[in-house]
Amino acid sequence: MTIAPDDARRGASHVYRSMRDVVQSLDDADTVPGKFEITKKGIVHDMMAPIGPHELTTLHLRKRLEKVMPEEVVAHTGEPDVEDAYEGIMRRPDVMVIAWADMEVPESFxxxxxxxxxxxVSRSNPENDWVGKMSxxxxxxxxxxxxxxxRTGxxxxxxxxxxxxxxxxxxxxxxxxYGEDVTIGEWTISTRGLPLYRGDGAEKAGSSGV
Structure with missing residues (x-):
């Protein structure tokens, strides 16, 4: 059987909508820790501890960026998702650098x-960040x-x-x-003192503050 490009796109769109419904129901139930995203290869579940190096790093990055960015730009964490329905991808970055004006949308960014x-990078699924999201x-x-x-600093x-x-x-x-300055977009921040994962799950950070 030959599938025309438009038919293939409609079929892919139907599959994507089904996956989106599943992810939405899991998010609404709020019974499974971590976050669910839709990639080109399907649904991925990223386990994240509610506290510890992952969330502390997110907090450090948000506060450091907002110290150097203009007021009309924010380092946003949390919902909503970033979605490209045409490609069938829905992601939720840990930090989204975005203008206030572009946040005024009814649904996904x-x-x-x-x-x-x-x-x-998640300790449980590093390939999601280094491979999947890189594509x-x-x-x-x-x-x-x-x-x-x-994991590696x-x-x-x-x-x-x-x-x-x-x-x-x-x-x-x-x-x-870690320890070097890094430029993201137009803004440069320090990476000193960012926490590291340890084998016992405890965090380790340098002496510098946010």
Whole structure:
């Protein structure tokens, strides 16, 4: 059987809507910890501890960015999702750098309205941040993707989306280690004192404050 492109797109759209309904019901139930996202490969469940290095890193990054950004730009955490229904992808970055004006939407954020998406690597599923989102975010049109990895005290900032045979990909990657300054979009912040994962689950951080 031959499936025409438009038929394939309609079929994919139907599958995406079904997955979106499942994710919405799980979010509404609020009985399963972590967050559910829809990728090009299906639903992914990212377990996150409510406290600890992951959430502390998110807090540090939000506060450090908002110290240097203009008032009309925020480092937003939480809902809503970032959604590209055409591509069948729905993500929820740990931090979304976005203008106040672009937050005034009835449902999900437009990924192309984001200035940057920032992820703190999950200890339970690091491939989601280092592999899945590295492919999904340029496909969605997110111009800057910054990754902070508390497992290793390293990270990367990816920019400059360009076309490849596998689809849109980031052309420029700047790696960093904790302790260095890092530039996300137009703003530079310190990475000193960001917490690290430890084998016992406790956090470890340097002496510098937020």
């Amino acid at each position: 437009d990924p192309r309205a984001l200035i940057a998406a920032i992820e703190v 999904d975010y340029p496909l969605m049109g997110v111009p800057v993707y910054a990754i902070f990895d508390p 390293t990270g990367a900032v990816l920019t400059d989306i360009h076309a490849t045979p596998e689809g849109p990909r980031y052309a420029v990657r700047k790696d960093f280690v």
